[in-house]
Amino acid sequence: MSRYLPPLRLFGVFETVCRSDNLRAAAAALNVSQPAVSQSLKQLEDHIGARLINRETRPASLTREGEILLRATEDGLARISGAVEEIRRRTTRNGSAVTVSCSVGVATHWLMPHLESFYMRHADIQVNVITSESGAPAIARDIDIAIRFGDGNWSDGAVTRLFDERIMPVCTPELAASLGLTKETLHTAPMIHVETVDPRWLGWTDYLATLGLGRATNPVQLRFSNYVQATQAALAGRGLALGWRSITGGYEAEGRLVAPVAAPLTPPSAFFAVTAHDREAEDATMKILTWLSEIGAMFD
Known part of the structure; x- marks a missing residue:
């Protein structure tokens, strides 16, 4: 059925026009001339057999048919983009790169200061760190391991306890x-x-x-x-x-900070590493997890 569809690039032009203020802005975003954008829109309308943009309004607005196509285009392009990123992630990583997500505080004060010790043992593995405002970042398509603070009761990945907080x-x-x-x-x-x-x-x-x-x-x-x-x-x-x-x-x-009084408290929540289920068997991911467990044990 693909032979009945317009060229894919026309959908990209259409989506860019819809999220831009005008044709001039869309042309700038696409790095083409404004007439080229207008021509692409006309080709898409001719291929579909319906007007997609009402050019008589100021600013131009989508027709009912245009609204239908935009929803499908955004969904389709998002799926394609996600698939491409998944392929890139698998190809790029290929056992040599791992992405870890954690809160800004954990990344700044716990993970990054220790990271050099990992590279000294595994210079061939790249560790990508993504920070989150949340103390329990989600496992996403591009996340291999999420460092979380909580009770450990999560089902979206394999849970490994790292250390208790104090x-x-x-x-x-x-x-x-x-x-x-x-x-x-x-x-x-x-x-x-x-x-x-x-x-x-x-x-x-x-x-x-x-x-x-x-x-x-x-x-x-x-x-x-x-x-x-x-x-x-x-x-x-x-x-x-x-x-x-x-x-x-x-x-x-x-020695830059000290406890003025001895009054420690251990909260009920602790830190855990949650490994995506489809990454558990990957060698690089397991090496990162083992290392995280080792530096976590230094706290206990």
Whole structure:
């Protein structure tokens, strides 16, 4: 039946025109002249036998037939694009590249600092890191392994426990010395908060309540939208951050951040690596998973 379809390039022109403001913008996006775009649209209409764009309106609008074709074109091109990316992923990887998805904080403070140790053992494997705002990034067509924070009850891939989290107040050594805090006076310290809607990531209110330490009373309450920003504020000596080991552990090991009081808390959620079911047997993916488990064990 393909002989009855217009050339594929005409559908691409049509879709570009529909998502552009005008023919001039579409021509620029396609890197062709405006008359060439108009000619392609006419060829498509002649081949189908119906008008697709009402040129009498300003701006031009789709006819009913054009709306039908646009829905089918967008769906078809999306499927083709997905298939091409899948082929490229399989061909490019071919056992030599693996894509790992994780949150920005985990990528910045846990995964990337350790990555050189993987390359020292497996210089032939490329690790692509994709960051997500979510603490539990999804397994997608182009994702081999997703590092997630949660209860481990996922069915979209093989789940491997990496390490338990540990939460503890941290600040610079200088600030800790100047504050002279005890567990009983911790709630009086200047605090750095992270605004999150994810209940798995405990905030200061939950932390203090869980340990029975009272409510925060210091008027200095800094607020940020993610843990990367909060950690930088803590490193600058602006207050106490609620240190999650996956994020602040490296700075604690270096002595740049310290715990002003010994009050650790282990949340019910932990970190896991979720491996896509169709990638479990691939050698490069398994080498990454083994390495992730090894550096995770360093935390336990």
